[in-house]
Amino acid sequence: MAKQDKPLNSMGLPVRIQSVREAIKYFDENPALMSSAPIADAKAPRGEGAQFRHPPPSELMGGDFRKAPMHFRGVLTDTTRFSKQPQPMPTDRLKPISAHDKLSDNIALRMKRDLQQRLLLREHEAAGFVGNGDHESGGFGALRGNLWQHGYDTKRDEGNALGTFQWDGVRREDFKKWAKENGYDDQSIEQSYEPSYGFLEHELTNPPEGKVLKGLNKADTADDAARIIEKMYLRSGRPRLAERQRLARRALDLPDYTVEIPVPMRNPNARPPSTR
Structure with a gap:
């Protein structure tokens, strides 16, 4: 040159x-x-x-300055990609996260954590409960802008089902009674996570509903757990099992709160039981 x-x-x-x-x-x-x-x-x-x-201009900063490959911006600006074929992105990728989205994720995460840490469920078993609760409550309240949907979409018991798992009939009354006895008012029963989880734990640790935990011993996957929980614990009229299982698998993406049970250290000075 x-x-x-x-x-x-x-x-x-x-x-x-x-x-x-x-x-x-x-x-x-x-x-x-x-x-x-x-x-x-x-x-x-x-x-x-x-x-x-x-x-030449091409070697100056003010010339054709290439940026790092950020494909998620390439379709918008046409200046941030190296390839000539931009990668299309979903049209809703810029949709802002709403306060409800954060709340729903938080409820699912808390439920999975509490089931794993308090009841020592395996991760896929806890995910089965989260998936069923997600389905029953319409995304933990997405349908009504409230925490719970009150069963309006199911038409069960005149639309008065309550809680994460939409308890109705006798179990709805049991839920309200248990919540009252444990200090929750009507607003908390309808809008708070704590009474719903508390009643779930109460049922799972007492007969007759506690039998579902024994049934979960046969579950090897989140799909198995979601099916067993629907059949043995919820007993819904229209299972829509595929949707429950999809939501249970999605719950596996949340953190795993498995509690490692410590193994007692062996005392080298202890005599075998047969010699005592």
Whole structure:
């Protein structure tokens, strides 16, 4: 590439010198700049004799500056991708996260944590309960903008089912009675996580509903757990099992709160039971 001559700045250097190294090299190769004459009178070599090569625009920061490959922005700006074929993204990817979305995720996470830590359920067993609760409550309240949907979509018991698992009939009354006895008012029963989880734990640790935990011993996956819980604990009229299982599998993406049960250390000084 032919060297280019460029005008000098007030210091007698080519206007577009890019680095200190280039400036030093320019001084070394231009003895006229080292004379006692005023620097303003110095003349830079012109044409082919010039030692400074001004970089083309493509090499400058102001030129075609490539950014890192951020495919999720490529479709919007068309300037942040290396490939010529942008990767299309879902149309709702910029949809803001609502307060309800955060609340629903928090309820699912708390339920999974409490079931694993308080009842020592395996992760897929806890996920089975979360998936069923997600389905029964319409996404933990997504349908009504409240924490619970009150069973309006099911038309069961005149739309008065309550709680995460939409207890109705006798179990609805048992839920309300248990909640009252444990200090929860009507608003808390309808809008809070604690009474619903508390009643769930109460049923799971007492007969007759506690039998579902024994049934879960046969569950090897979240799908198995969701099916057993629906059949033995919820006994819904319209199971829609595939949806319950899908939501149970999704709950596996939440953190695993499995409690590692410590194994007692063996006392080397203890005698075997047969010798005592």
